[in-house]
Each structure stands twice: as structure tokens, then as C-alpha cells.
Amino acid sequence: MSYEKSTGIENRRSQRLTLHIPVRVRWTPPHEPPIAEDTVTIVVNAHGALISLAMRVKPGTRVYVKNPALALDKECRIVRVQEIPHGKSEVAVEFMQPDPKFWGPQYVPVGAKEFGS
Numbered sequence: 069m070s071y072e073k074s075t076g077i078e079n080r081r082s083q084r085l086t087l088h089i090p091v092r093v094r095w096t097p098p099h100e101p102p103i104a105e106d107t108v109t110i111v112v113n114a115h116g117a118l119i120s121l122a123m124r125v126k127p128g129t130r131v132y133v134k135n136p137a138l139a140l141d142k143e144c145r146i147v148r149v150q151e152i153p154h155g156k157s158e159v160a161v162e163f164m165q166p167d168p169k170f171w172g173p174q175y176v177p178v179g180a181k182e183f184g185s
Contacts, residue, residue: 082113082114082115082166082168083113083114084111084112084113085111085112085113085175086110086111087109087111087112087171087174087175088108088109088110089108089109089112089117089135089137089171089172089174090106090107090108090136090137091106091107091108091109091117091119091133091134091135091136092104092105092106092107092133092134092136093105093107093119093121093123093131093132093133093134093161094131094132094134095123095125095129095130095131095132103123105121105122105123107119107120107121107122107156108120109171110158112171112175113168113175114163114166114167114168114175115162115163115166116144116147116160116161116162116163117133117160117161117171118158118159118160118161119133119158119159119161120156120157120158120159121156121157121158121159122156122157124157125146125149125159126146126149127146127147127148127149128145128146129145129146130143130144130145130146131143131144131145131146131161132144133161135170135171135172137172138170138172140170142163142164142167142170143163143164144161144162144163144164145161145162145164146159146160146161147160147161147162148160
């Protein structure tokens with residue numbers, strides 16, 4: 069039996085940290101005007117984040133996530149949407165390329181050197 073199965077710990081490409089970082093998410097739905105939402109992250113890692121989002125998106129959708137504190141903007145792909153009754157959905161976004169620096173100095177993962185930090 070593997071370590072992952074025996075402990076329930078998942079193997080991840082990069083370390084996840086619970087950080088509530090303000091972000092702006094932008095998306096242009098088909099045949100509609102662009103929309104934007106200011107929200108916060110729930111969990112971040114070098115490959116993306118889990119964010120709280122009111123706008124309705126589906127897996128595979130491309131959005132832009134901006135970290136206003138650092139004036140950084142990244143194209144991301146929605147990889148998972150967990151709808152929460154009577155609230156915002158929890159949406160997992162994945163960067164097109166890993167970028168641990170996107171989250172600023174508060175994100176200091178183990179093994180960050182492998183991503184060029």
C-alpha cells in the first residue's frame with residue numbers, strides 16, 4: 069500500500085497554502101460582455117488556486133486572474149467547480165505555466181527553487 073493511500077495525503081505538484089489573497093477574476097462569456105469579480109483565494113500553490121467565486125463558470129473555461137497587490141495578471145483554466153448552495157462556488161484555477169511568485173512573498177513553498185524562485 070502506498071503512503072498516499074495509507075494516510076490520505078495526496079501527491080501534489082506544489083505545496084498548497086491556505087492564504088486569503090484578494091484577486092480579480094475576468095471572463096468573457098460567449099456572446100456576452102466581459103465580466104469581472106473581486107474575490108479572495110482560499111488556497112494557493114505554484115500551479116494556481118482555489119478561489120471563492122459568484123460568477124458561473126465551467127471546467128475548461130479560460131479566465132484571467134489578477135493579483136492587484138503585485139499588478140500581476142495570469143491566464144488560467146478552470147479545472148474544478150464545487151457549487152455551494154446559497155453562496156459562492158469554490159473554483160479551482162490552474163495557471164498555464166507554474167508561477168510561485170504570483171502570490172507574493174507570503175507564498176514560500178518547500179521546493180520553490182524548482183520553479184525558478
